[in-house]
Amino acid sequence: MTTWPDNRRDMSWSDRFAGRMAHVRASEIRELLKLLDQPDILSFAGGIPDPAMFPIARIKDVYADILAEAGEQALQYSVSEGLTPLRDWIAAKMTAMGVPCDAGNILVTAGSQQALDLIGKLFLSRGDTVLVERPTYMGALGAFNAYEPTYAALDIAAGKPADAQLAYVVPDFANPTGRTLSRAERERLLDQAEAGDFAIVEDGAYRELRFSGADEPPVLALDVARSGSIEAARTLFCGTFSKTLSPALRLGWVCGPRAVVDKLTLLKQGSDLHASTINQMVALRIVSDGYEAHLERLRARYRDQAAAMQAALAQHMPLGVSWSHPQGGMFVWLRLPRGLDGAQLLEAALAEERVAFVPGAPFFAVEPDAASLRLSYSLGTPDDIDEGVRRLARVIASRMGGVRAA
Amino acid sequence: MTTWPDNRRDMSWSDRFAGRMAHVRASEIRELLKLLDQPDILSFAGGIPDPAMFPIARIKDVYADILAEAGEQALQYSVSEGLTPLRDWIAAKMTAMGVPCDAGNILVTAGSQQALDLIGKLFLSRGDTVLVERPTYMGALGAFNAYEPTYAALDIAAGKPADAQLAYVVPDFANPTGRTLSRAERERLLDQAEAGDFAIVEDGAYRELRFSGADEPPVLALDVARSGSIEAARTLFCGTFSKTLSPALRLGWVCGPRAVVDKLTLLKQGSDLHASTINQMVALRIVSDGYEAHLERLRARYRDQAAAMQAALAQHMPLGVSWSHPQGGMFVWLRLPRGLDGAQLLEAALAEERVAFVPGAPFFAVEPDAASLRLSYSLGTPDDIDEGVRRLARVIASRMGGVRAA
Numbered sequence: 095m096t097t098w099p100d101n102r103r104d105m106s107w108s109d110r111f112a113g114r115m116a117h118v119r120a121s122e123i124r125e126l127l128k129l130l131d132q133p134d135i136l137s138f139a140g141g142i143p144d145p146a147m148f149p150i151a152r153i154k155d156v157y158a159d160i161l162a163e164a165g166e167q168a169l170q171y172s173v174s175e176g177l178t179p180l181r182d183w184i185a186a187k188m189t190a191m192g193v194p195c196d197a198g199n200i201l202v203t204a205g206s207q208q209a210l211d212l213i214g215k216l217f218l219s220r221g222d223t224v225l226v227e228r229p230t231y232m233g234a235l236g237a238f239n240a241y242e243p244t245y246a247a248l249d250i251a252a253g254k255p256a257d258a259q260l261a262y263v264v265p266d267f268a269n270p271t272g273r274t275l276s277r278a279e280r281e282r283l284l285d286q287a288e289a290g291d292f293a294i295v296e297d298g299a300y301r302e303l304r305f306s307g308a309d310e311p312p313v314l315a316l317d318v319a320r321s322g323s324i325e326a327a328r329t330l331f332c333g334t335f336s337k338t339l340s341p342a343l344r345l346g347w348v349c350g351p352r353a354v355v356d357k358l359t360l361l362k363q364g365s366d367l368h369a370s371t372i373n374q375m376v377a378l379r380i381v382s383d384g385y386e387a388h389l390e391r392l393r394a395r396y397r398d399q400a401a402a403m404q405a406a407l408a409q410h411m412p413l414g415v416s417w418s419h420p421q422g423g424m425f426v427w428l429r430l431p432r433g434l435d436g437a438q439l440l441e442a443a444l445a446e447e448r449v450a451f452v453p454g455a456p457f458f459a460v461e462p463d464a465a466s467l468r469l470s471y472s473l474g475t476p477d478d479i480d481e482g483v484r485r486l487a488r489v490i491a492s493r494m495g496g497v498r499a500a
Numbered sequence: 501m502t503t504w505p506d507n508r509r510d511m512s513w514s515d516r517f518a519g520r521m522a523h524v525r526a527s528e529i530r531e532l533l534k535l536l537d538q539p540d541i542l543s544f545a546g547g548i549p550d551p552a553m554f555p556i557a558r559i560k561d562v563y564a565d566i567l568a569e570a571g572e573q574a575l576q577y578s579v580s581e582g583l584t585p586l587r588d589w590i591a592a593k594m595t596a597m598g599v600p601c602d603a604g605n606i607l608v609t610a611g612s613q614q615a616l617d618l619i620g621k622l623f624l625s626r627g628d629t630v631l632v633e634r635p636t637y638m639g640a641l642g643a644f645n646a647y648e649p650t651y652a653a654l655d656i657a658a659g660k661p662a663d664a665q666l667a668y669v670v671p672d673f674a675n676p677t678g679r680t681l682s683r684a685e686r687e688r689l690l691d692q693a694e695a696g697d698f699a700i701v702e703d704g705a706y707r708e709l710r711f712s713g714a715d716e717p718p719v720l721a722l723d724v725a726r727s728g729s730i731e732a733a734r735t736l737f738c739g740t741f742s743k744t745l746s747p748a749l750r751l752g753w754v755c756g757p758r759a760v761v762d763k764l765t766l767l768k769q770g771s772d773l774h775a776s777t778i779n780q781m782v783a784l785r786i787v788s789d790g791y792e793a794h795l796e797r798l799r800a801r802y803r804d805q806a807a808a809m810q811a812a813l814a815q816h817m818p819l820g821v822s823w824s825h826p827q828g829g830m831f832v833w834l835r836l837p838r839g840l841d842g843a844q845l846l847e848a849a850l851a852e853e854r855v856a857f858v859p860g861a862p863f864f865a866v867e868p869d870a871a872s873l874r875l876s877y878s879l880g881t882p883d884d885i886d887e888g889v890r891r892l893a894r895v896i897a898s899r900m901g902g903v904r905a906a
Contacts, residue, residue: 154564172748215646
């Protein structure tokens, strides 16, 4: 142990953080969620896939096969853009979705969260405007905040285009609202983007989880239909294996013009070199065989859970409460009567009824509406969902003076 | 297919990239390395671990065990800071290296490349000065460049401290030089950092690959000895499993004061949520049992390869060529006679002798020395190494007028 003069200068870390850190804050919600991991709480809070649906046995077999057949390659460094056969598969998938493209239009990322971070890094400078829905996915705000943009409301119904660098949108079964944009809304968004000359970031995280109704074309597909080629498009599509296969593999992608994908690839290289080689090989083999049947089982599961939640909401909720009716994904958005506050309600719900959800306000980048909350139905059995909604309805009714639905 | 008026505005992507992209450039070296994957080339270029040393069978068994025992957890989302048992193991390892700490001082990252990116994101604003060795690891420059710093030479021998935000150093078997800082040099670096009030980023990527000589204490350990606690230290240590276990798992870590680790964790969350859950569980189980024996085999392998390279260099190189004598790691740095250029030499070496290496200039952030090159011995057999060095010596000698070593 060296002794050292007392006049040694102590390190003051907080004085030397970059200015961007003023925009990077801990999510109260994520902190809160850590406290909810108690067995007697019925939770609609976590927006995570049902682990009972992970194809564990298949994944186990595939890891073993890949390591037996190509262990040295699977455990070695690989290229920043992602393994070519996986990019080929993704490109074929995008092509089938109406976006003709090839592997050069695809970057494999560490989940779609990293796609959003790299897009922020590529496009956003301090003070740039990002258009977001009200409410929007808070993880996107978490990715963009480090690049110090300002946010403005994306108003798809509005006639005049906004002045912005880019718009972020979750067009299918959005987190947190469960809402899907109609084809006409997608076209109107493109009209606005062309008139205002901004780029569109299309987050397709839940797109494969449609359990009723018919697919709408991706915004990128409509864009390519207008512009004639993905190379002339102004939309970047972010996809992920997290909601369909497993979030733990940390695999997603960006699909867009080469001019953008090439730059994102450079940023990926500087950020973490490449996505896990072995996980890419495992994901490719799994999606190459029997994947559609797996997706059908997953959709059936969420269809049942969503139906249970809609039935419970209709049965138990007081008049004056309204909610969304998603055709896919994991989320229902609930509007409380004016004057109620989702965050205050959560405290009461935990204390009085042992039921949890995510208050709505943190999902708003502009003009928060506190009289809202997000419910996820991905984890509960139909019975748990019914019981949890019954409890939640009791808390809400008690705050409203006890008015009940007919 | 929609037809569209001809006056539709086309997207001009390059006009809207953020200013930071002026600092983010494709690595010529990485582009070059892609061309070297030809069977008749003897390559000392790739700085990657010997895949023959990956414990494939063990990794295969462990993936199977983890998925059988805890598949739902292994495939689910997990916390941004990394799994607590893995952080406990890393903290115990750091403690054994002279850095008493606990899991709160550890963030698990996607390789140490991501540690460098997150550190850049936390500390660097446009124009901040980063002190780097001449030459330095080009991947660190790739991580920092997106935050637009300027670089200055880190001169550890200098008396007066530099004015800088942070210094980046690879003290053990550096990439690209193979050089190790003596204990006195580490202390002098800390003196400078205290006098100049800058932070130190210690990249310990190769630290476990010592095959001769005795360990030097990590800079962070000397810092903690001075300051009394990791919480008062000014050094951040970046470690990785990429060189010892497998780079494909994409697992590394940062060890530092909680005040810093907490902020880096927020940035990790916004960047990619968390490192692969299953890969973290697999790595923890592997390093928990039989790991030291694996490291000993790895060190023995690199010891033999390094010895073969030193013998071949001594035997074949012309007078006027000098090189480093690393006690660990993967790299030898070779100084060419004045007037020779590593990049030009590579062209000749590929065309005339089918031998490859990395020219030295790109490893310099300031004042490049073109009369240098990096040789990696991690991939070759002793016979290949001898033959490759013989060929390289022929090319160099031919450029020097044929002067040969005695």
